[in-house]
Amino acid sequence: MNAIVDTATAPTSxxxxxxxxxxxxxxxxxxxxxxxxxxxxxxxVVGFLPVYAPLELIHAAGCLPxxxxxxxxxxxxxxxxxxxxxxxxxxxxxTVELGVTGRLDFxxxxxxxxxxxxxxxxxxxxxxxxxxxxxxxxxxxxxxxPEIGGRYYAAELQELREGLQTLTGRTISDDDIRRSIALYxxxxxxxxxxxxxxxxxxxxxxxxxxxxxxxxxxxxxxEEHNRxxxxxxxxxxxxxxxxxxxxxxxxxxxxxxxxxxxxxxSVEMAGCYVVExxxxxxxxxxxxxxxxxxxxxxxxANAYLKHSxxxxxxxxxxxxxxxxxxxxxxKKARAEGVIYATPSFCDPALLDRPMICRRLxxxxxxxxxFKYAENSGQMQPIREQAGTFADSIxxxx
Amino acid sequence: MSEVVKEPSMxxxxxxxxxNYDAITSKHHTGRKVSSTFVPGNLNELLLSFGILNNLxxxxxxxxxxxxxxxxxxxxxxxxGHSEDVCTYVKADIGMMGKGNVAPNGKPFPDPDVLLLSxxxxxxxxxxFELLREEYKCPTLMLHVPYEGDGHSTKNMRxxxxxxxxxxxxxxxxxxxxxxxxxxxxxxxxxNSAKAEDDLVWVLEQGKRTPSPIDAYFGGVYYIGPIFTAxxxxxxxxxxxxxxxxxxxxxxxxxxxxxxxxxxxxxxxxYRLVVEGPPNWTSFREFWKMFYDEGAVVVASSYTKVGGxxxxxxxxxxxxxxxxxxxxxLGCYTNRNLPTRVDILTKYVEDYQADGLLINxxxxxxxxxAGQLMIMKEVERRxxxxxxxxxxxxxxxxxxxxxxxxxxxxxxFQMIEQKRRGAARAA
Ligand code: SF4
Ligand code: SF4
Numbered sequence: 096m097n098a099i100v101d102t103a104t105a106p107t108s109x110x111x112x113x114x115x116x117x118x119x120x121x122x123x124x125x126x127x128x129x130x131x132x133x134x135x136x137x138x139x140v141v142g143f144l145p146v147y148a149p150l151e152l153i154h155a156a157g158c159l160p161x162x163x164x165x166x167x168x169x170x171x172x173x174x175x176x177x178x179x180x181x182x183x184x185x186x187x188x189x190t191v192e193l194g195v196t197g198r199l200d201f202x203x204x205x206x207x208x209x210x211x212x213x214x215x216x217x218x219x220x221x222x223x224x225x226x227x228x229x230x231x232x233x234x235x236x237x238x239x240x241p242e243i244g245g246r247y248y249a250a251e252l253q254e255l256r257e258g259l260q261t262l263t264g265r266t267i268s269d270d271d272i273r274r275s276i277a278l279y280x281x282x283x284x285x286x287x288x289x290x291x292x293x294x295x296x297x298x299x300x301x302x303x304x305x306x307x308x309x310x311x312x313x314x315x316x317x318e319e320h321n322r323x324x325x326x327x328x329x330x331x332x333x334x335x336x337x338x339x340x341x342x343x344x345x346x347x348x349x350x351x352x353x354x355x356x357x358x359x360x361s362v363e364m365a366g367c368y369v370v371e372x373x374x375x376x377x378x379x380x381x382x383x384x385x386x387x388x389x390x391x392x393x394x395x396a397n398a399y400l401k402h403s404x405x406x407x408x409x410x411x412x413x414x415x416x417x418x419x420x421x422x423x424x425x426k427k428a429r430a431e432g433v434i435y436a437t438p439s440f441c442d443p444a445l446l447d448r449p450m451i452c453r454r455l456x457x458x459x460x461x462x463x464x465f466k467y468a469e470n471s472g473q474m475q476p477i478r479e480q481a482g483t484f485a486d487s488i489x490x491x492x
Numbered sequence: 493m494s495e496v497v498k499e500p501s502m503x504x505x506x507x508x509x510x511x512n513y514d515a516i517t518s519k520h521h522t523g524r525k526v527s528s529t530f531v532p533g534n535l536n537e538l539l540l541s542f543g544i545l546n547n548l549x550x551x552x553x554x555x556x557x558x559x560x561x562x563x564x565x566x567x568x569x570x571x572x573g574h575s576e577d578v579c580t581y582v583k584a585d586i587g588m589m590g591k592g593n594v595a596p597n598g599k600p601f602p603d604p605d606v607l608l609l610s611x612x613x614x615x616x617x618x619x620x621f622e623l624l625r626e627e628y629k630c631p632t633l634m635l636h637v638p639y640e641g642d643g644h645s646t647k648n649m650r651x652x653x654x655x656x657x658x659x660x661x662x663x664x665x666x667x668x669x670x671x672x673x674x675x676x677x678x679x680x681x682x683x684n685s686a687k688a689e690d691d692l693v694w695v696l697e698q699g700k701r702t703p704s705p706i707d708a709y710f711g712g713v714y715y716i717g718p719i720f721t722a723x724x725x726x727x728x729x730x731x732x733x734x735x736x737x738x739x740x741x742x743x744x745x746x747x748x749x750x751x752x753x754x755x756x757x758x759x760x761x762x763y764r765l766v767v768e769g770p771p772n773w774t775s776f777r778e779f780w781k782m783f784y785d786e787g788a789v790v791v792a793s794s795y796t797k798v799g800g801x802x803x804x805x806x807x808x809x810x811x812x813x814x815x816x817x818x819x820x821x822l823g824c825y826t827n828r829n830l831p832t833r834v835d836i837l838t839k840y841v842e843d844y845q846a847d848g849l850l851i852n853x854x855x856x857x858x859x860x861x862a863g864q865l866m867i868m869k870e871v872e873r874r875x876x877x878x879x880x881x882x883x884x885x886x887x888x889x890x891x892x893x894x895x896x897x898x899x900x901x902x903x904x905f906q907m908i909e910q911k912r913r914g915a916a917r918a919a
Pocket of ligand 2: 614617859
């Protein structure tokens, strides 16, 4: 499966686009990324884990940034369990499984961005397990003052840039980064357009589709994804899909280990239109365009400091701001309730949950919470919970 | 069980801790300010230089674990919406607030004046203090310490910490305390720290002797008490470590092992272990007994390094005060990446001539635990000594299965015996 949807020429239906994305999503051998690498000698692929990595730098280095979000429910974990004891979320073990089964043998570098202690330790395991793969733990600042956290972060970005230069053997110029920033600005704008479209007309852009569109986008070249996003928007708008009497909800807590696709579908089938979520945040992490003039490293650093989402891997410096972001997003998307859905054993999501939920309560936003694992098979209880929640919103709101 | 037999240094430490709790709970009379802060990477010398008292939620959780109170506190926190999956220190602390917030001296804890979030080596710290901040509505100062992901610190990391100290932490503490920063007071405290640190290292290194005059895990948690908490930088800490050193020296001279809780000298040591991970606190004595009943002494441990790796040479340095605080924070054990932890443990097994590495994996502590199975396999591979893995929890009594732990330990000791017989045959 290495054919790239030629959205420039082929008028595509949402069904075709989504089938293509689904195929990429299902393919744990990453055939498309392998094909991209093999198409031109010397090309390199750099994997990255959730939640945020500066893809612009990887792209500017001429590499393909490959989003790795565990093994989902399509992979049996056999080796991974020998590395992690039972009380740990599933994404690190299925990522290890992807590694030891050779599915990532074409990946030349790995970036482990800061999320939590599990990914932190995973970065070291990778160094031991795959000593020949360039790998980097990428720490983002928790101090958001440009003179303090900003200076630190700019130097970290510079170090990452140097690492990528060593990996590829080519210099990354400021202009290379600026060009990549421009492409990713386009990407973010299109991504936002899709999410806005979904929030306006969720019956035309089901979340299960949007999710696949975004997940596949994190495994392909950004320009290709930009074409795909535009094509999807046009096709979804043109299609006539029935509007149901669903409630509008936001899903939070799912920024790292992803729920199985069936769970995402189950929530919809239970009578919920998901109009806002934090699944695979990467391409929405920065909320505004990154300037393409001036020093590109500083531009990336400032964008992170000033214009990034609130999520559990970031510190919130002021008490009064905690959860504000979520409430504003809920209001903007006109969601009527929140489902806080977290991977089991996920410290960031679970430690944040009481604080975010308290703020939701204060704001009068109904919410429920449940846990999942990327290989959860039992959808019935989740469908029932989400269904009851939807019914209660319909009845009481 | 009968009353625990305490060594003189333990009694001294008990007094020190009681005095600190009294100082904290009487802050309304004395007018002193109180900070809450964490053990790894704490800035005790800096707090001392502002006359601020130091209260440590982890230590409170441990105290409550040992006094069998944490189980109820954890349930209380879970009832109020905290997940069963997260660090039980956090829940023991939050549950304690829900149940009156009473200090070990029976008096209510006053609200802290400042939460000093020294964010070293553990993600949970960040959310824990966000949770406390919500409760206390007091200033929270965040010192972000980057993780040594590539196995070493960099100039950028160090500069970042120093800049935060200068521009966030020190002005913040000046404001809270009303005291102007005096670098000479800080230097004085750092000088005191280094002295105590020398003696601590001497004590820990006695584990290299046979028989070992110390237990570097069950005894070790007492040895590190003052230096990892509110006393580093004080004259009291210097005196404590001098006393401890004399006590250990006396055992060395007599060829004795450490004192067990029931008062015997544990000299008949059959197995020498390196232990990775924190201990279980709710069944601490029972856990300890399982070791000395079988003749196993712990000669080195990683838990005694969570608040600083002095044995690798680091000392607080009065000539470079802020840089030295930065280096201290960066170098705490769990702020080091996995390959470095493997190197350290391998070195311990070799230098302390241990029979192997035992991992006590803590259910709710990802900072220590994520990836420990791999650590075990690597250390086994590199030393040729067998490793073993047990699972318990810190302060949640629901997760301590005595029978399971005992079984695992017994088979581990058999494994060591077999290995020895094999080696003897080969020789
Ligand atoms: S799912 Fe949660 S606990 Fe697991 S790696 Fe991701 S952020 Fe960390
Ligand atoms: S997760 Fe571990 S290191 Fe962090 S606070 Fe809890 S016990 Fe301490």
